[in-house]
Structures are given as C-alpha cells and as structure tokens.
Amino acid sequence: MARQSSSRRTLSAALVSTLITQGSDPTTFSPWTHRPFCLKASSDPWCVYTNADTSSSGRASVNHGISIITTPELASGTLNLLKHVPPTGLSSSDTASHSATRKNESKPCQVKSVTGKGLGAIATRRILKGEKVLVDRVAVLSAAEYPEDISRKQVQDLLAKAVEQLPEPEMVLKLSRKGRGEEQGFSVVEDLLLSNSFLVEVGGQSLMGLFGDLARFNHACEPNTNMRFSEKTLAMTIVASRDIEPGEELTISYIDATLPSKDRQSTLQKIWGFRCTCPLCRLSRHQRRASDERRTEIQTLRQETIELAQAGKFHDAIGISEQLIKLIDQEGLTLAIPDVYDIPAALYYHVGNLVKAREYNFLSLMALQELGVEEGSKEEDKVKMIKETLDKIEEELSA
C-alpha cells in the first residue's frame, strides 16, 4: 500500500519496550485505551495504537475514537498532539452543526445520492465563501508505505485491528463500496482506506488519514471547497472556496487540479481507481480542449519562470509569473492562487522592488486567509512567514 513514501526513523529501545511490553492493565497504555497491537519487523516494530475513549472526561477522548498505525516513535509524538484535542471531541456533524447553531442556521450539508458517483455531500442552504462546512477528526491514521519485511497480509491485519478497535467500527466499514475487491487481493478495510483516505503530514511524516464524514465528499477538478489539516487537532476542516447554492454538491480536489484532463484522469484512475465525471471532465470536446490548452500553458509558464529565475533573468521571470497569475485566475483555479502570488513576491523582493514585493505578499496573504487558516496547519506557518516578510519589507521601506 503506497500512496506516497514515508520516511522511517530510528527509535529508542527504551521507548519501544515501554510502549509495547507494558502489563495487561489497560490504564497503563494511556492515552491509548487498548494494548498496542504490534508486529515485529526486522527494523522497527509497527503497531496499532487506539484511543477509543468515548467519555467526555478523558483528555484525549473523541466521539469516534482514533487508531494510529505507526512505529512507537511517531506514536509517542502523537501523545502530545492528543493532549491538545478538545476534551468534548470533534465529531464532524456536531462541529458543523455547532458552528451553524451559533449563527442560528441549519447544518450546511447532508449526504445524498449523486448520479454516477454513489453518495456525496449536498448543500442544504446557501453557503458563503470562507464558511467552514465541516470539521472532521481523523479516525484512522496509517503509514502510506510499510517496510518490505512486513507482508501484505500483516498490513491487512494491522488495518483490520485499527478499525475493529474503534468504538464504532461500523462507521468506517459502511464506507466500503464495490471497489477493487477481493479478486485483486485487497481486504475490505485496505480497499476502503485506499479509496477514502487523504495524505496528511504528522510529525514530519506523510500518513494516510481516514475521516468518516470527509470520505463522502466527491472529487471535482474545479472544487468549491478546500481542505485544511491541523496537526494540532488531527482534524480536517473543509472551507467553501466560493459561494455555494442550496442543492449544489460540495466537492474537494483529490489531486493537483491544475493538470490537463488526460493527466487528471490517469492520476485519479491510478491512485483512486475511478474515472472522473465532474463537470469539467464532462465538458464538450471543444470546451475541454480550450481548458486543457490553458492548463498546459500554466504548466509551461511555471516551468519557464523557474528556468528564467535559475538563469538569473529575474525581470523576464517576473513577466512570465504575472502571465501565469492571469491564466490561473481565468481558469478559476482558486486553490492555486496563494502559491502563485508567492513567485512574483519573491522575485520582486530579489530585484529590490519592495513596493511590488509588498503588493504580492499581501495578495498571497489575503488569498490564503480567504481559503481558511486553521490553527496547527501548514497554512498557519505560511501566514506567519508572509507576515514576517511584510514586516521586514516595511522596515526596509521606512529605513
């Protein structure tokens, strides 16, 4: 199982033995509610750590529990993360309706059948750009790649254990659809994990995260919401990236949506195992060609900007990067906008045009904030960095 490789690290023998060989009294595994279930690999052991405490008194408690499949080292890092999780838990529906209640509005979306895609999340009312529509705490975190000496069957056992130990395993098992299936050697849990989980960064490692409610969000190549993961709360927040009308489907992008249609289809097929039927992929051949041309041009301009900057032709690179912004905007690639502003921001700073550097840093900051910045997310780090740069520019301008 490999969506993206994760680095493996060494760990202290003392830590391993503390985590693995503790006695049979479950309280000594705290914050885990189950004895860690471990496989001894020739390198690090790999274990399932579960917190299935559904009471509101436990510090790490969450309504739907959490299982993490990892090495003892990362699990020990996660202990700190769990301390920050609000004690009342973060069930998606609770949180979404909680924020809705505050505004005296109804829940923003509900799961319904969508033609050709199974189930999906449909807006129940008007949702404004920037509104949080879901906060979903991760249920299962798994390595994206396992060492070679752990067999496929052992990985399947770890995954099965991770789900089985959750307080409501059926909440995860119900996500299973007719996927790659047993004939291709996939176990039910492995298959559902591969077709429903998203890569997240925890403790510097890329892990696959399964989020019970987010798993009902279908993909679109022009999505109307975006995802923000917080390492602090282990929750994914979904924020509207434009105004959404009642009855519209809420969509996210599973891949780099700036790619031309052929590349998007092949990536979705290879990694996710389905053929995309989103509105952009269903355009007439003529309209799709126009969009593909713009997207191919976007890839070319990106590459050209890098090459020009590497060759020290900064003013030419600035010109191309500004063309790139126009194209990204024309193609409605809202999610790519903050990153694309960073390019002229850095280039203008480099050539000493501080006024323009300030303008683009400011635009990047605004675009990021419009898309939602969660505490403990990588976007929060980026906002901090841009603000520091803006302060530095102000200082230099007033010197």
Ligand SMILES: C[S@@+](CC[C@H](N)C(=O)[O-])C[C@H]1O[C@@H](n2cnc3c(N)ncnc32)[C@H](O)[C@@H]1O
């Ligand atoms: C994370 S799940 C989304 C929820 C799913 N539709 C359900 O019924 O639970 C991913 C699966 O939904 C379907 N899907 C998602 N986006 C799609 C799209 N744009 N076109 C066609 N099928 C899609 C595919 O079957 C994919 O494997």
